[in-house]
Amino acid sequence: MDHMHLMTVFVAVGEQESFAAASRSLNLSPAAITRAVAALEEKLGAQLLQRTTRHVRLTEAGQRYLDDCRSILASIEEANDAVAGGDTTPKGKLNITASVLFGKVFVTPCIVQYLKEYPEVDIAAYFLDRPVNLIEEGMDVAVRLGHLSDSSMKALRVGRMRRVLCASPEYLARHGVPQHPSDLERHSIIAASHLAPRVEWKFGLGEDSLTVRLKPRLTITSIDSAIRAAVDGLGICRLLSYQMAEELADGRLRIILPEYEEEPWPVHILHRESKYGSSKVRKFIDLLAQQLRAHPHLN
Structure with missing residues (x-):
């Protein structure tokens, strides 16, 4: 069989970890897929896939070969595009x-x-x-x-994009607006990050930068949920500006300490x-x- 065909079949099986899925995506019979992989393994003298009745997994050699095959097939496609003048219809x-x-x-x-x-x-x-x-x-x-x-x-x-601190007008009216990063130690903090007992927030640029270590009142892995908690007045959150653009635009959240922001x-x-x-x-x-x-x- 043509080696490029064998590589194409192997990439389809390896990426989808399924002979049946590769058969559907390449419009080939399951038997043809099985024969192509077996022929490739025989040609290389190495086992590329581990097969069980329920799963297909790449061996260590198979993972390395999959990466190489992807690169080779992509280079062939790109070379063909270049010869055609680069104006071929994308497909x-x-x-x-x-x-x-x-x-x-x-x-x-x-x-x-x-x-x-x-x-x-x-x-x-x-x-x-x-x-x-x-x-x-x-x-x-x-x-x-x-x-x-x-x-x-x-x-x-x-x-x-900017990394900004924000809080709801309701929270700031009840607890005051921080004037310096050190003031955050006296506020309720919402950490949108992996669960950890403390967070470290860096502020400022270069030699003027400082780091504040804080104990969050709420640590949550969902950005949407952190925004909701801030909008509901629980405390101060730190996010990328685009993540809460709607809430900033309609006034449900306000940016605080903008003069201490990190470099964008x-x-x-x-x-x-x-x-x-x-x-x-x-x-x-x-x-x-x-x-x-x-x-x-x-x-």
């Missing part, structure tokens, strides 16, 4: 990731517009509040908030390093960058 599948709320507010409208414009593309969007490794998890495009540490990706800066967080679009530019990836990045750069909450 195929795009995997995109962003944080949950950012994906809902900013990325989903771009996805909908893109899919309407390019009917031959399918998109899988993974909105997760955890770091996603683009290569290991097969992502084509990611949106990252904050300073970057991964230099192996191409990054396009498209905006910035950058917003980047990330994609995998490549010699060529895949038409479907490039056009999506162009659309997303245009939309994010024009959004008032990111600039």
Whole structure:
């Protein structure tokens, strides 16, 4: 069998961890899928998948080979696009990731517009509040908030956002408005973060920065729930400005201590390093960058 075909089948099985799902996605019979994987393992002399009656799992060698196959197949597609002049109609599948709320507010409208414009593309969007490794998890495009540490990706800066303290007018009327970060120790704190007995909030820039260690009254992993608690007057919360844009606009929340804010967080679009530019990836990045750069909450 053609080696590129074998790799394509293996990637479909490995990503979906299912022979049946790969059969449906590639429009091949289950027997053809099984034969292709067996032929590839025989050709390589290595077991790529562990099969049971209920599950399919990648072996360690299979995970490494899956990453390599994704890269090779993407390079072939991108090389074909480049030879065709880069103006071919986007087609195929795009995997995109962003944080949950950012994906809902900013990325989903771009996805909908893109899919309407390019009917031959399918998109899988993974909105997760955890770091996603683009290569290991097969992502084509990611949106990252904050300073970057991964230099192996191409990054396009498209905006910035503030990290702000907020509280309801009702809470501030009852407890007063803090004038300095140290005043927060006397206030009810809502921490939108992983459960921990204390939080450390950093304020200011450079040599003038300071860190305040606080014991939250409420620690909660849901940003929406933290906003609700702040709106209901429980205390002071610290969030990214876009996360509570509606509440700030209609006066249900007020920003406090703006003069002590950290440096704004950058917003980047990330994609995998490549010699060529895949038409479907490039056009999506162009659309997303245009939309994010024009959004008032990111600039």
